[in-house]
Amino acid sequence: MYRILYHTDSDGYAAAAVAFQYLTVERGINRDLVTFHPMNYGYPIPEELKPEDDIYMLDFAIQPLEEMEAFAQKFPLLEWVDHHQTSVDMVEASVGLSQIPGIIKTKLEHPTPNCAGGIPLAGCELAWLHFYGVEQPMPEALRLVGDWDTWRASGKGSNARLFQNYLATIEMDPRNLAGLANWIDLLGGGNHSIAELIDKGCLIADYLDRAHAGKAKVAAFECTFAELRAIAMFAGPGSPQFDSVYDTEKHDLMIAVNYSNKGYWTVHLYTETEDRVHAGKLAKRIGEAGPIPSGGGHAGAAGFQTTTAHMLELLGL
Numbered sequence: 001m002y003r004i005l006y007h008t009d010s011d012g013y014a015a016a017a018v019a020f021q022y023l024t025v026e027r028g029i030n031r032d033l034v035t036f037h038p039m040n041y042g043y044p045i046p047e048e049l050k051p052e053d054d055i056y057m058l059d060f061a062i063q064p065l066e067e068m069e070a071f072a073q074k075f076p077l078l079e080w081v082d083h084h085q086t087s088v089d090m091v092e093a094s095v096g097l098s099q100i101p102g103i104i105k106t107k108l109e110h111p112t113p114n115c116a117g118g119i120p121l122a123g124c125e126l127a128w129l130h131f132y133g134v135e136q137p138m139p140e141a142l143r144l145v146g147d148w149d150t151w152r153a154s155g156k157g158s159n160a161r162l163f164q165n166y167l168a169t170i171e172m173d174p175r176n177l178a179g180l181a182n183w184i185d186l187l188g189g190g191n192h193s194i195a196e197l198i199d200k201g202c203l204i205a206d207y208l209d210r211a212h213a214g215k216a217k218v219a220a221f222e223c224t225f226a227e228l229r230a231i232a233m234f235a236g237p238g239s240p241q242f243d244s245v246y247d248t249e250k251h252d253l254m255i256a257v258n259y260s261n262k263g264y265w266t267v268h269l270y271t272e273t274e275d276r277v278h279a280g281k282l283a284k285r286i287g288e289a290g291p292i293p294s295g296g297g298h299a300g301a302a303g304f305q306t307t308t309a310h311m312l313e314l315l316g317l
């Protein structure tokens with residue numbers, strides 16, 4: 001069997017679709033022999049995997065290092081493509097992992113005919129390079145997913161964001177037949193031009209802007225959080241919902257707070273002024289000192305978990 005293990009986000013879905021297209025179209029492998037296994041941190045390793053299987057691990061790694069090494073030993077036909085820094089660090093620390101065929105890089109030092117060098121690349125773009133090589137033109141859909149996934153060009157009004165809006169309206173997981181059909185279309189095998197899909201994303205952006213502004217008008221409030229100026233809202237994750245009220249002159253942080261159905265509060269921190277505040281370090285510092293030690297993330301987006309009392313205290317409520 002050919003087994004595709006992939007991260008459950010648009011980048012991972014795209015990478016999995018590239019692998020499927022390569023195996024079934026270029027190599028002519030019967031599609032019934034190819035299976036999809038969505039993976040995320042905390043998911044168990046699928047029990048169906050056998051040592052003789054061809055396994056493709058895309059935009060994902062098993063953690064920690066020792067578990068990834070054990071996985072690679074158990075499945076010698078593994079190929080691995082990932083762009084996360086944690087994976088690059090694992091490969092640098094392990095001779096065994098460095099010998100797995102694939103591409104583990106955050107960027108290419110030198111450009112190839114179909115891919116720029118020196119800029120961050122997404123898992124789906126590396127998957128294209130791995131399976132299709134450095135000459136075959138990169139499908140536009142992969143570049144747009146890459147712009148989004150690596151934050152190369154993901155800001156408001158960007159084509160990458162508009163394309164994500166469109167993707168959010170369709171089944172994207174290629175393990176489902178509808179998702180697979182969508183990706184065949186997106187990778188160039190269908191009737192839709194990417195420009196047409198970006199146009200659809202524009203309409204969705206207009207709707208989202210108005211819906212977010214409507215909610216922010218009644219729900220957003222200013223507060224002081226860890227001595228920083230914040231605009232906060234009881235809402236699930238996402239910084240675009242603050243677009244109508246966030247002002248980098250007046251606010252250091254955006255804070256979305258939601259009660260998780262797992263029984264704690266999740267506090268999401270965002271900033272566009274990463275020079276003033278590093279959201280990941282802040283989330284780690286505040287979260288680890290709290291009653292549910294947790295927290296971390298990126299400079300611009302991070303989070304931690306806590307109790308009701310601590311959450312209210314942090315927000316000054």
Ligand SMILES: [Mn+2]
Nearest residue numbers: 011059123149
């Ligand atoms: Mn990715």
